[in-house]
Amino acid sequence: MFDLHIHGLGDYDSRGDSVQEILSIAGLLGKRGIKGFLPTLYPAPIDVMRRQMAVAAEAKRGQDSAQAEVLGVHLEGPFLNPSRAGALDKASFLPATEYNLQCLLDGFYDLVKVITIAPEIEGATSLIRQIANKGIVVSLGHSDATYSQAEEAYHAGAKGITHLFNAMRGIHHREPGLAGFGLLHRDIYVELIADPFHLHPLTLEMVFRLKPIERIILVSDAVKGAGADPRGAITDHSGTLLGGAYTLDSACSRLIDMGLADEATLQRLTRDNPTHYLSA
Numbered sequence: 001m002f003d004l005h006i007h008g009l010g011d012y013d014s015r016g017d018s019v020q021e022i023l024s025i026a027g028l029l030g031k032r033g034i035k036g037f038l039p040t041l042y043p044a045p046i047d048v049m050r051r052q053m054a055v056a057a058e059a060k061r062g063q064d065s066a067q068a069e070v071l072g073v074h075l076e077g078p079f080l081n082p083s084r085a086g087a088l089d090k091a092s093f094l095p096a097t098e099y100n101l102q103c104l105l106d107g108f109y110d111l112v113k114v115i116t117i118a119p120e121i122e123g124a125t126s127l128i129r130q131i132a133n134k135g136i137v138v139s140l141g142h143s144d145a146t147y148s149q150a151e152e153a154y155h156a157g158a159k160g161i162t163h164l165f166n167a168m169r170g171i172h173h174r175e176p177g178l179a180g181f182g183l184l185h186r187d188i189y190v191e192l193i194a195d196p197f198h199l200h201p202l203t204l205e206m207v208f209r210l211k212p213i214e215r216i217i218l219v220s221d222a223v224k225g226a227g228a229d230p231r232g233a234i235t236d237h238s239g240t241l242l243g244g245a246y247t248l249d250s251a252c253s254r255l256i257d258m259g260l261a262d263e264a265t266l267q268r269l270t271r272d273n274p275t276h277y278l279s280a
């Protein structure tokens with residue numbers, strides 16, 4: 001299994017400045033049968049994100065075979081829409097400019113595998129083209145995009161949608177939005193969080209009925225505190241979800257229990273599809 005969107009696990013967090021913190025996450029994931037993962041970085045000042053990328057790069061070089069492989073990093077921002085920040089720090093969001101992109105990625109183009117961006121913010125379309133041309137996967141998220149804005153981003157090179165339905169415009173009968181585009185467009189990939197807290201069981205069922213199975217990628221979006229007690233949501237003081245409480249293996253077990261997936265389907269959701277997503 002490969003988890004392409006995970007912020008933390010147990011006592012550990014991708015925001016730390018310690019290589020050992022990333023290696024500890026890798027070790028815990030390895031024990032759960034996860035073969036590889038993308039430490040996913042929160043939006044922060046550029047110097048902070050660059051320091052965290054350097055930590056992830058060092059961890060990638062210093063791994064052992066018992067740990068899940070650090071495949072690179074997923075940057076969840078900082079080019080996002082403040083109106084759809086969710087649990088992210090909107091004060092850290094940045095304008096979608098070529099200068100900001102270069103400052104962020106200089107020296108890390110080989111490490112960064114996925115960047116989440118809101119396609120409707122000013123300058124995003126040009127930035128999506130630049131990112132995609134560098135061989136980095138563009139995923140759309142934390143966004144208030146309309147269907148047509150999502151479609152424009154897809155034609156500019158976007159390849160996926162970050163945690164479908166969460167932190168984005170919902171489906172309205174007169175405006176299907178980004179979520180509607182994710183469901184209806186056959187070629188775009190969608191991340192799906194399958195814990196009990198992010199999506200209603202019938203919403204999960206709808207996705208599996210409408211979306212081609214080869215375009216669904218199961219992710220945990222796990223955060224610090226996840227894994228120990230998967231019965232409870234991880235929230236802030238206001239009740240906002242901070243991220244996933246389940247690891248990928250627990251989410252797989254839940255989908256089997258719900259009758260939505262068998263072992264062959266899970267292999268596609270957690271191994272085949274993520275592999276194609278990062279390499280195609």
